[in-house]
Amino acid sequence: MMYLGSNVIRFNKLPSTNDYLKDNYRNLAHGTVVRALTQTHGKGRFSRSWHSGEDLLFSLLIKENIKLSEVSQLGLVAAAAVFDTLKKYVVRPLIKWPNDILVEGKKITGILLESVIENNRLNCLVIGIGLNVNTVNYPPELINKSTSLRLITGNVYDVDNIYDKLIQNFNGYYIGFKADNKSYARICAENSALTGKDVVFQDNGIIQTGRVIGILENGNILIETAEGQKEYNSGEITLHEYYEQT
Ligand code: BTN
Numbered sequence: 557m558m559y560l561g562s563n564v565i566r567f568n569k570l571p572s573t574n575d576y577l578k579d580n581y582r583n584l585a586h587g588t589v590v591r592a593l594t595q596t597h598g599k600g601r602f603s604r605s606w607h608s609g610e611d612l613l614f615s616l617l618i619k620e621n622i623k624l625s626e627v628s629q630l631g632l633v634a635a636a637a638v639f640d641t642l643k644k645y646v647v648r649p650l651i652k653w654p655n656d657i658l659v660e661g662k663k664i665t666g667i668l669l670e671s672v673i674e675n676n677r678l679n680c681l682v683i684g685i686g687l688n689v690n691t692v693n694y695p696p697e698l699i700n701k702s703t704s705l706r707l708i709t710g711n712v713y714d715v716d717n718i719y720d721k722l723i724q725n726f727n728g729y730y731i732g733f734k735a736d737n738k739s740y741a742r743i744c745a746e747n748s749a750l751t752g753k754d755v756v757f758q759d760n761g762i763i764q765t766g767r768v769i770g771i772l773e774n775g776n777i778l779i780e781t782a783e784g785q786k787e788y789n790s791g792e793i794t795l796h797e798y799y800e801q802t
Pocket of ligand 1: 571572573574575595597598599600601602604606613614615656665666667668684685686687
């Protein structure tokens with residue numbers, strides 16, 4: 557199997573590393589990584605934008621035969637790989653299911669999964685990761701929500717070094733995923749920012765509230781609602797913590 561990241565394409569500036577891979581995946585090998593120092597149209601989930609600072613910005617191309625139903629698992633693989641990387645630098649990173657990483661209650665990493673689907677089959681999956689490393693100045697609307705390794709520890713980091721660790725961790729969990737080893741889901745369960753918390757979320761467009769019981773071995777979230785316990789796949793719902801509600 558080809559090592560993820562054995563082919564890396566670097567740019568100083570791109571609109572979005574995710575878009576680059578979605579536009580060019582036909583001509584690129586499975587496992588290709590695209591990195592950029594800055595993005596002019598960095599994208600987040602829910603059509604949000606992603607702020608570009610002095611950070612690690614990259615996307616990874618998955619072209620192996622992945623079932624549509626397994627896509628959300630790869631988001632958890634990414635979250636576990638980021639978690640293992642961050643815990644070397646900061647005391648208590650937490651995974652906010654399905655794939656945000658928080659430190660001190662603020663977001664330090666975002667993960668954006670995008671897939672190209674044809675005839676109900678996955679042509680490719682693009683996993684974009686933005687890990688805040690050396691940024692210290694955030695725009696006013698992000699100051700209370702975002703943090704970086706430098707803001708937390710006061711140190712300046714070598715972004716390449718962090719990337720190397722992260723891609724190594726990613727390969728480890730990806731091999732596990734292929735072998736049906738669910739250790740990535742355990743990492744997400746044991747370090748969940750949401751367990752025990754009251755949440756508001758959408759289920760088929762209907763606003764619901766509940767308390768998170770935990771993250772299961774299959775990667776789903778279990779929530780206690782007024783109608784009893786419900787299990788959700790990360791593709792089905794998006795959780796809203798109170799600060800995200802508008
Ligand atoms: C989120 O938390 O909303 C996801 C943010 C994902 C940001 C990364 S940065 C590299 C890659 N390219 C993009 O345009 N977005 C992802």
